[in-house]
Amino acid sequence: MKATRLNLAPWLFLAPFLGIFCLFTVWPLLRSFILALQQTYGPGTTEWVGLHNFRYLLTDPLFWTAAANTGRFTLGSLFVQLPIALGLALLLNRPGLRGRGFFRLTFFAPSLVGLPFVAMLFAPILEKRTGLINATLHRLFPIWDPEFAWMQEYVMSSLILAALWMYAGFNMVYFLAALQNVSKDLIEAAEIDGANAWQRFRHVTLPEIAPIAGFVTLLSVIGSFQMFELSYILLNNTAGPENRGLTIMMYLYQSGFVVGDLGYASAIGWVLALTLMGIALFQRWAARRYEER
Amino acid sequence: MKLLRDQINRYLSPGALVILIIAIVAIIIAAVLPRRTAEGIPMWISAEPHFNAYKPFAQEWNRRHPDQPINLVLLHGTAMERRMLSGFMAGTPVADIIEPNIGVAAKAFAGPLESVGFLDLTDHLREEGLLETINGPSFAPYTSRGRIFGLPHDVHPVLLAYRADIVEAAGIDVSQIETWEDYFRVLRPLMVDTTGDGRPNRYLLEAWHTNPHAPSIILLQAGGRLIDENERPALNFPRNAEVLARLITWMAGPDRVCVDIETYSASGHRQRLEGLVIGSLVPDWMAGSWKRENPALGGKLKLMPIPAWEKGGRRTSVAGGTMLGFSRNTEHFETAWAFAKELYLSPVLAEQMFRDTNIITPVTALWDSPIFDQPDPFFSGQPSGRLYIEQAPHVPRRPSSPYVVSGLERFINALAALRRYADRNQIYEEAALRIEAQRLLDEAQVEFERFINRNVFLAQEP
Numbered sequence: 008m009k010a011t012r013l014n015l016a017p018w019l020f021l022a023p024f025l026g027i028f029c030l031f032t033v034w035p036l037l038r039s040f041i042l043a044l045q046q047t048y049g050p051g052t053t054e055w056v057g058l059h060n061f062r063y064l065l066t067d068p069l070f071w072t073a074a075a076n077t078g079r080f081t082l083g084s085l086f087v088q089l090p091i092a093l094g095l096a097l098l099l100n101r102p103g104l105r106g107r108g109f110f111r112l113t114f115f116a117p118s119l120v121g122l123p124f125v126a127m128l129f130a131p132i133l134e135k136r137t138g139l140i141n142a143t144l145h146r147l148f149p150i151w152d153p154e155f156a157w158m159q160e161y162v163m164s165s166l167i168l169a170a171l172w173m174y175a176g177f178n179m180v181y182f183l184a185a186l187q188n189v190s191k192d193l194i195e196a197a198e199i200d201g202a203n204a205w206q207r208f209r210h211v212t213l214p215e216i217a218p219i220a221g222f223v224t225l226l227s228v229i230g231s232f233q234m235f236e237l238s239y240i241l242l243n244n245t246a247g248p249e250n251r252g253l254t255i256m257m258y259l260y261q262s263g264f265v266v267g268d269l270g271y272a273s274a275i276g277w278v279l280a281l282t283l284m285g286i287a288l289f290q291r292w293a294a295r296r297y298e299e300r
Numbered sequence: 301m302k303l304l305r306d307q308i309n310r311y312l313s314p315g316a317l318v319i320l321i322i323a324i325v326a327i328i329i330a331a332v333l334p335r336r337t338a339e340g341i342p343m344w345i346s347a348e349p350h351f352n353a354y355k356p357f358a359q360e361w362n363r364r365h366p367d368q369p370i371n372l373v374l375l376h377g378t379a380m381e382r383r384m385l386s387g388f389m390a391g392t393p394v395a396d397i398i399e400p401n402i403g404v405a406a407k408a409f410a411g412p413l414e415s416v417g418f419l420d421l422t423d424h425l426r427e428e429g430l431l432e433t434i435n436g437p438s439f440a441p442y443t444s445r446g447r448i449f450g451l452p453h454d455v456h457p458v459l460l461a462y463r464a465d466i467v468e469a470a471g472i473d474v475s476q477i478e479t480w481e482d483y484f485r486v487l488r489p490l491m492v493d494t495t496g497d498g499r500p501n502r503y504l505l506e507a508w509h510t511n512p513h514a515p516s517i518i519l520l521q522a523g524g525r526l527i528d529e530n531e532r533p534a535l536n537f538p539r540n541a542e543v544l545a546r547l548i549t550w551m552a553g554p555d556r557v558c559v560d561i562e563t564y565s566a567s568g569h570r571q572r573l574e575g576l577v578i579g580s581l582v583p584d585w586m587a588g589s590w591k592r593e594n595p596a597l598g599g600k601l602k603l604m605p606i607p608a609w610e611k612g613g614r615r616t617s618v619a620g621g622t623m624l625g626f627s628r629n630t631e632h633f634e635t636a637w638a639f640a641k642e643l644y645l646s647p648v649l650a651e652q653m654f655r656d657t658n659i660i661t662p663v664t665a666l667w668d669s670p671i672f673d674q675p676d677p678f679f680s681g682q683p684s685g686r687l688y689i690e691q692a693p694h695v696p697r698r699p700s701s702p703y704v705v706s707g708l709e710r711f712i713n714a715l716a717a718l719r720r721y722a723d724r725n726q727i728y729e730e731a732a733l734r735i736e737a738q739r740l741l742d743e744a745q746v747e748f749e750r751f752i753n754r755n756v757f758l759a760q761e762p
Binding site for chain 1: 310378381385387390395405407415499562567570571703705706712714716717720754755756757
C-alpha cells in the first residue's frame with residue numbers, strides 16, 4: 008500500500024503539466040497527423056486519402072522549389088550571417104576597445120524590431136529607381152542601372168541581406184558571451200608557445216566556443232527553415248517571380264490558407280518537423296563526436 | 301500589515317508578485333468591461349468605401365425596420381476571409397450577409413456543391429428577374445457548377461488612362477489609335493531620354509512580367525483564359541501563348557515600351573505624377589482610388605478605350621469584383637434578401653457609390669442616370685462614368701474556380717520564365733517567342749491539372 012502511494016506521488020505532481028502538455032501539444036499533433044492523411048473541406052467534409060498527400064508531396068515540383076529555396080536561405084544564413092556575427096564578436100572582444108557597449112547595442116538593436124518591420128523597411132530600400140540602394144548607386148555611379156531588380160532577379164540574396172541585418176547582431180551576442188568565457192590563461196600559454204593570432208584562434212578560441220557555435224548553428228538552421236514573414240511581406244504576399252522566394256513555410260501557408268487544402272498543409276508541416284528533428288539529432292551526434300575527440 | 305507583507309515575501313518573490321498582480325488586474329478588467337453585443341443582422345464588409353457608402357442606407361433601413369435592424373461590420377480583407385471560411389467549413393459564427401471580393405468568394409466553391417457556405421441564389425434571381433436586370437457577365441465569377449451564389453456589386457470595366465497633358469503637348473491625336481500596335485507606334489516619339497544617361501525617362505505602358513495587374517487584364521481582353529466555361533484549367537489555350545509572347549516584346553529587348561511601377565505604393569503614385577509612364581490600365585474602382593490617393597494627377601489624365609488586341613477586337617477588359625452573399629445557415633434570409641436588393645438596386649446608392657468610388661453599378665437600368673454624364677475634372681472634364689458604362693456590356697466573362705488565383709500565379713510565372721528565355725537567347729520577336737510560350741504553358745497546364753485533380757470533392761462532381 009505504502010509503495011503504491013510512493014509511485015503515484017510523482018505523477019500527481021506532474022499531472023498539471025502533463026494535462027496541459029497533452030491538451031495543447033500531444034492532441035494537436037495527433038490531430039494534425041490524422042489531418043495529413045485526409046482531404047478536407049472543413050471538419051464536416053473529409054475524405055480519407057491515406058498517404059496520398061505524402062506521395063504527392065514527393066513529386067510536387069512546387070514543394071521541391073520551396074525546399075531548394077529554403078536550403079539556399081539556410082546556407083546563406085550559415086555561411087554569410089554566422090561568420091559575420093563571429094567576426095563582429097571578435098572585433099568587440101578586443102581588449103581596450105572603447106565604446107564597446109555602444110557598438111554592442113548598435114549591432115544588436117535591429118533584432119529588437121521583428122521580421123515584419125525588417126521586411127517593411129527593406130521593401131522600399133530595394134525598390135527600383137526610388138529605392139535607397141538603386142537611387143544612391145545610380146547617383147554615385149551613373150552607369151548603375153536604376154532599374155536593377157533586386158526583388159525580381161536576386162530574391163534570395165535580398166532575403167539573406169535583410170535577415171543578415173536583423174540577425175547578425177543577435178548571433179554576435181551569443182558569440183561574444185562565449186568569447187568572454189574563453190580562458191585567458193590558455194590564450195597566454197599559446198602566445199608564450201609562439202602561436203600566432205590565427206593559430207590561437209584556430210586551436211584555442213574555436214574549440215572553446217564550439218558548443219555555443221553549435222547551438223547558434225542549430226538555432227540558425229531551425230530559424231531559416233521556419234522563415235515565412237520576411238519573404239511573405241517583402242514579396243507582397245506572393246512567392247516572387249517564378250516562385251524564387253517560395254519557402255517551405257510559405258508553401259505550407261499557401262496550401263492551407265490560400266488554396267484551403269489543410270490536409271496537404273499538414274503533410275508539409277510533418278515533413279518539415281521530421282526534417283528539423285533529423286537535423287537536431289545530427290547536430291547532437293556531431294557535437295558529441297567533437298567532444299569525444 | 302507587516303504580518304501580511306512578511307507572509308507575501310515568504311511565499312512570493314517580487315517577480316511572482318508582479319505577475320500575480322497583473323493577472324488579478326487583467327481578470328478584473330476583463331470581467332468589468334462591458335461586452336460588445338452586436339444588435340441586428342450582421343453584414344461583413346471588407347472595403348471601407350463600400351462600408352462608408354452603406355452606412356446611411358443601413359441607418360435608414362434600421363429606422364424603418366426597428367425590429368429587423370442590419371448591423372454593418374467592417375473587417376480587414378484577410379480577417380473576413382478567415383472568419384468566413386471558418387464559418388462555412390467548421391460552423392463557427394458567421395455573418396448572415398457577407399460581401400467578399402472575387403478571390404475570397406471563389407474559395408468557398410472548393411468543396412462539394414452541397415457544402416458551399418453561401419446560399420444558392422439561382423432560383424431567387426430567376427424568379428425575380430434579376431438575371432436580366434443585372435449585367436450578365438458580372439454573375440460569372442460567383443457561379444459554380446451552374447449555380448449562382450452571389451449578387452454582383454459591380455462590373456469593373458477597364459479603360460486606358462493616359463497623360464493627356466504630355467500627349468497633347470506633343471501634338472499627338474489619340475483618336476487614330478485602334479490597336480495596341482497603333483498605340484505604341486503613335487506614342488513612340490514620347491519615349492525620350494531627358495537626362496542623357498542613355499535610358500528613356502518615359503515609357504508608354506505600365507505593365508511588367510512580375511506584376512499580374514496588367515497581364516491579367518490584357519489576357520482577358522485578348523480572349524485568353526485561365527479557366528474555361530466548364531471551370532477546368534485552360535492555361536495552355538493558344539491565345540494565352542500569343543499574349544505571353546507579345547507581352548514580352550513590349551516588356552523586354554531593345555524596343556521595350558513598358559515600365560514596372562508599383563501599382564499601389566506611394567513611390568508608384570509619385571512616378572506616375574512625374575510622367576514616367578504615359579498609359580495605365582485603370583478599372584473604374586482604380587480611378588476612384590487614384591482620385592483619393594493621387595489627387596495631383598487631376599486634370600493631367602484622360603480616358604480612352606483600351607487599344608484592341610487586333611483590329612475590330614474588344615476595347616475593354618475587367619479587373620476585380622465584389623459580390624453579396626448570404627450564409628446558408630441564415631435564419632433571416634427574407635430580411636437580408638430584402639435589404640440586399642434595396643441596397644444593390646438602389647439608384648441613390650448607385651449614384652453615391654459612383655461619386656465616392658467611381659464604381660459603376662451593374663444594374664443596367666440605372667446606366668441612363670445623368671450622374672454618369674457629368675464632366676469629371678480628374679479626367680480633364682471627360683464624363684468618366686459614361687466612358688466606363690459604354691464599355692460595361694463588353695467586359696469578358698470570367699468563369700469561376702477556387703483555383704483562379706493559383707492559375708494566375710502559374711500564368712505570371714510562365715511570363716517571367718519567357719522573359720528569362722528571351723533575355724538569355726536575345727529573342728524578342730513574337731513569332732519566335734510563341735513556340736517557347738506554348739511549351740511553358742503546356743508544362744504549367746499539366747502541373748495545374750494535377751494540382752486541381754487532387755481535390756477529391758470536385759473530382760466527384762458530375
